Amino acid sequence: MNFGSEISQAFVVCISAIFTQNILLSYFLGLCPFIGVSREVKTSIGLGLAVIFVMTFTVMLNWLAYHYVLAPLNLHFFRFIMFIIIIAAFVQFIEMAIDRFSPVLYQNLGVFLPLITVNCAILGVSLFMVIRDYSFIVTIGYGLGSGIGWFLAIIAMAGIRQRLANERIPKGLQGAGITLIVAGIMALAFIGFTGVLQGQ
Amino acid sequence: MFTTILISVLIISLIAAALAAVLAVSENYLGDYGPCKITINKESELEVRGGKSLLALLSQEKIFIPSACGGRGTCGMCKLKVLEGGGPLLPTEEPFLSDEERDSNVRLSCQVKVRNDIEIQIPDEIFAVQEFKCRCADILELTHDIRQFTFELIEPEKIDFVPGQYVQLFTPAYEKSSEEVYRAYSISSDARNDGKIELIIRLVPNGICTTYCFDYLKEGDEVKLNGPYGDFQLSDTEAPIIFIAGGSGMAPIKSMLHQMVNTDNKRKASYFFGANKVSELFLGDLMKDFESQLADFTYVPVVANPEPEENWDGETGLVTEAVKRQIDDASVCEAYLCGSPGMIDASIAVLKELGMKEENIFYDKFA
Numbered sequence: 001m002n003f004g005s006e007i008s009q010a011f012v013v014c015i016s017a018i019f020t021q022n023i024l025l026s027y028f029l030g031l032c033p034f035i036g037v038s039r040e041v042k043t044s045i046g047l048g049l050a051v052i053f054v055m056t057f058t059v060m061l062n063w064l065a066y067h068y069v070l071a072p073l074n075l076h077f078f079r080f081i082m083f084i085i086i087i088a089a090f091v092q093f094i095e096m097a098i099d100r101f102s103p104v105l106y107q108n109l110g111v112f113l114p115l116i117t118v119n120c121a122i123l124g125v126s127l128f129m130v131i132r133d134y135s136f137i138v139t140i141g142y143g144l145g146s147g148i149g150w151f152l153a154i155i156a157m158a159g160i161r162q163r164l165a166n167e168r169i170p171k172g173l174q175g176a177g178i179t180l181i182v183a184g185i186m187a188l189a190f191i192g193f194t195g196v197l198q199g200q
Numbered sequence: 201m202f203t204t205i206l207i208s209v210l211i212i213s214l215i216a217a218a219l220a221a222v223l224a225v226s227e228n229y230l231g232d233y234g235p236c237k238i239t240i241n242k243e244s245e246l247e248v249r250g251g252k253s254l255l256a257l258l259s260q261e262k263i264f265i266p267s268a269c270g271g272r273g274t275c276g277m278c279k280l281k282v283l284e285g286g287g288p289l290l291p292t293e294e295p296f297l298s299d300e301e302r303d304s305n306v307r308l309s310c311q312v313k314v315r316n317d318i319e320i321q322i323p324d325e326i327f328a329v330q331e332f333k334c335r336c337a338d339i340l341e342l343t344h345d346i347r348q349f350t351f352e353l354i355e356p357e358k359i360d361f362v363p364g365q366y367v368q369l370f371t372p373a374y375e376k377s378s379e380e381v382y383r384a385y386s387i388s389s390d391a392r393n394d395g396k397i398e399l400i401i402r403l404v405p406n407g408i409c410t411t412y413c414f415d416y417l418k419e420g421d422e423v424k425l426n427g428p429y430g431d432f433q434l435s436d437t438e439a440p441i442i443f444i445a446g447g448s449g450m451a452p453i454k455s456m457l458h459q460m461v462n463t464d465n466k467r468k469a470s471y472f473f474g475a476n477k478v479s480e481l482f483l484g485d486l487m488k489d490f491e492s493q494l495a496d497f498t499y500v501p502v503v504a505n506p507e508p509e510e511n512w513d514g515e516t517g518l519v520t521e522a523v524k525r526q527i528d529d530a531s532v533c534e535a536y537l538c539g540s541p542g543m544i545d546a547s548i549a550v551l552k553e554l555g556m557k558e559e560n561i562f563y564d565k566f567a
Contacts, residue, residue, distance in 0.1 A: 089219035
């Protein structure tokens with residue numbers, strides 16, 4: 001595959017990861033922070049941006065580690081541990097670096113970065129990248145698209161929850177209950193995109 | 201097979217070690233902000249090495265800001281004013297600060313990282329807070345999961361506290377925890393005996409500090425405490441008092457009752473003490489002594505679920521139900537509550553139902 005067609009495939013995979021293959025609403029990965037941090041649009045933007053950033057870069061690092069370390073040594077079965085170690089170390093390093101060099105960005109992202117270490121969507125994207133045998137360029141598109149898709153879902157949810165805050169909701173459904181129902185409805189809405197684009 | 205396992209472990213270990221080394225070197229370089237100056241109340245200045253939280257650096261300099269959660273940003277107690285150099289307010293601080301506090305630059309000291317020179321303002325009483333070196337003199341088992349620990353003060357030899365206040369107990373790293381933590385406990389002792397501090401502690405399953413106290417701390421061991429903290433204390437009025445507590449919530453109330461005896465306080469007082477079983481009641485004899493020493497004091501133990509063989513003939517049910525049965529009108533009374541958030545909230549609701557004004561309800565809610 002030449003470079004041009006790889007770029008175009010990366011673009012298709014990216015758009016597909018945002019809409020038709022949304023990591024959160026199609027695969028229900030990364031639900032914990034999605035439910036926990038979607039009360040306000042402002043905080044959701046912070047977490048969403050951090051997810052885009054971490055997802056894009058960790059998927060690249062994991063691709064390199066998988067194809068240049070694990071695959072040549074025939075240690076594919078170690079990818080879970082390897083990916084988790086790389087994600088944790090990367091997040092730690094990035095947190096320190098942002099804190100040092102960009103206090104303004106740290107103010108927006110810094111407090112959310114540790115949360116992302118345990119976000120299973122990050123690990124999920126790295127594992128899908130292996131299963132689908134993406135090239136490096138396509139992997140970048142996939143990581144970026146998945147991050148944007150997660151960002152989009154949490155922003156939409158935060159907007160809905162901010163409106164719901166002023167509505168009368170039966171006591172038993174308040175909090176996580178109504179949030180999960182809304183997530184289900186949002187997932188149904190995203191099913192509408194199915195078939196528009198096939199990125200796998 | 202064996203070779204594969206060996207290579208796998210080696211490769212993963214090498215990668216993990218390389219990443220850990222990168223992080224350690226990075227932290228050494230990125231996490232060091234050089235010498236920084238902390239100006240306190242425009243009077244004193246501290247030279248510190250930047251890179252840690254304000255709470256940790258002040259504690260390092262023996263200025264102890266109260267913090268029940270040990271700096272995790274979950275209790276919201278370590279508030280102080282940061283006048284300059286604290287950076288913008290963090291999302292982790294926002295839930296703990298009122299609009300008024302935000303306007304007057306109040307911050308959570310555990311969340312403010314010292315990166316440059318900083319100017320802060322802390323209440324004068326914080327300077328009265330000291331660190332005490334103590335010896336564990338006695339451990340008394342009160343129930344299956346509550347013990348009274350008595351600490352003799354070594355240095356300084358005396359403590360000056362107001363009944364109702366609390367201290368922070370230092371827990372060193374031990375077998376089950378590599379972390380050093382401080383945890384807050386109300387003082388239960390008589391303030392007149394200023395050479396010792398008593399704490400009533402309930403065992404929290406897997407709790408770092410309580411496991412240390414119950415399983416590792418022995419009589420004769422040295423411990424560190426700092427304090428006193430808090431503004432939970434008896435008011436200077438003549439209003440009848442309703443005390444409500446459960447379990448280790450007994451601690452500050454016991455100290456207040458000692459104070460009432462010492463000052464010959466003649467206020468009418470009732471103490472509703474809640475337990476699940478009769479075996480969970482404790483210090484009953486001491487309460488009887490208080491009844492005989494105080495002018496108008498009644499101790500009302502309340503057992504939620506007494507076993508038939510326990511032959512309990514006192515109050516039963518929830519402590520709040522007993523309050524409702526015994527008090528008709530609480531509008532002229534004051535209440536002092538100590539215990540779990542659930543018990544405190546339920547008690548406040550009942551007391552308001554009985555006509556008590558919210559400003560007359562004082563409480564120490566377990567964080």
